[in-house]
Amino acid sequence: MIQVDKPLVSIVVAIYKSERFLDKLITSIIRQTYPNLDVILVDDGSPDESGAVCDRYAAEDHRIRVIHKPNGGTCDARNKGIELARGEYLVIIDGDDWLAPDYIEYLLRLIQRPGVNMSMTDSVFTTRDLKQNEEDKVVDLTSEEAIAEIIYPWIPIGPWNKMYSMKSLKDAGITFSTKWSGEGLYYATMAAQAAGKVAMGHRRIYYYRLDNENSGLTHYNVEMGTNALENIKFIKDSLTIRTPKTINACDWHIWKNYGYTLFLIIATGRQNELADLYSDCIRNMRKRLPGVLLKSEMRPKSKAKMLMKGLFPVCWAKRDLRRETEARKRDQAAKNGGN
Structure with a gap:
């Protein structure tokens, strides 16, 4: 049941050959400290048992929906999930990573600051660095400042350590539409440009996997x-x-x-x-x-x-x-x- 006193947050996960990582990922989603979630798992024609794993979790948690589609690539899978999202806010997760328990709660607190339409963190956990930053620091950035943060990049480059206002994205017509790899950089940059104001924190809340041999970054x-x-x-x-x-x-x-x-x-x-x-x-x-x-x-x-x-x-x-x-x-x- 949707909790009317708390905004609904959509989580979109594009999944391909992620079977052995999904238990950890989906468990980290359903155990979020913020409960009002709309979880969309997009099985992008994965040849392993990823789709079956997703179906099993959907049967156990009413917040999860599974989309099975022919393989069309990451951009196509994410766009399909976003089209079906019901939330006021959106986050995008990679299929082989996982979340800290307060991932949604933290980004939501940032995006609800006055005038803010996008929130992000400037660092993440990796499988090589699991130490939390000792102090948190939150700053509000103009779109211009946020674009520079993303492009240099002084923050992690992907779309997954960020939360977006669905209205801001729709009003600007932003989709995963690039013909080249690096779609996350394009999406985050365009979202920051449309946001007007972006809140950036220093707490690590996302676990980024560097040891997936199927990932494009490991080949x-x-x-x-x-x-x-x-x-x-x-x-x-x-x-x-x-x-x-x-x-x-x-x-x-x-x-x-x-x-x-x-x-x-x-x-x-x-x-x-x-x-x-x-x-x-x-x-x-x-x-x-x-x-x-x-x-x-x-x-x-x-x-x-x-x-x-x-x-x-x-x-x-x-x-x-x-x-x-x-x-x-x-x-x-x-x-x-x-x-």
């Missing part, structure tokens, strides 16, 4: 880099709040994504096969370096790293690859209980 794929480049260029072109602050943030992110693409080319050993793209990434890393050093709002320590990365892009990419390889080995060792 090196050059197309993820080129897609990310197209996406941030599209975001820049789509901005209606076009100020030096937002444009400089986009230009920094474009520069960063040339480095990311270079990293992926090296990680996949495709330097010869993709020689033109490889050279283009190096050229843009160096050509764009003076502009982003001068105009970006990155801190001095970060700019020192940017200088080294821009002057020696291949060496820096190889350094990042070594560090990421070591981190993944530690993840695997922890997963196997140190064996």
